[in-house]
Amino acid sequence: MKLRIVVADDNTAFLAKLVSLLATEFEVVSTAADGKSALECIRLCQPNVVVLDLEMPGLNGIEVAKELTKCPPSPAVVICSVENAPEIVEAARQAGALGYVFKSRIAEDLIVAVKAVAGGQSFVSPR
16 A cells, blocks of 8 residues: 655645655645645645645744644654754754655655655655
């Protein structure tokens, strides 16, 4: 059975890129353009993994990850960002995200990250 994925990013072109990449191996069940919509999609679709942009209107990726930890069982979370500062990566981890992928490495790392977090492993793009 394919992993079910919800993807959220406020950049529509990048969102489309994420979906096309993920759809090669997983079932993308819903997409969202902001954090509040992402939470609604996640509650409705019950995905295995959520791929979140770090910077989104309303709730950002870290805030969404924190919200998800409040009502287990929650899906595994991968944050995607252009931001690669260690303190941001750590903040995402503290919020409950198991994965952190740099947008510059999406093609190389996203599938690997989703598989890792789905199995309970952490993944951070190499610098």
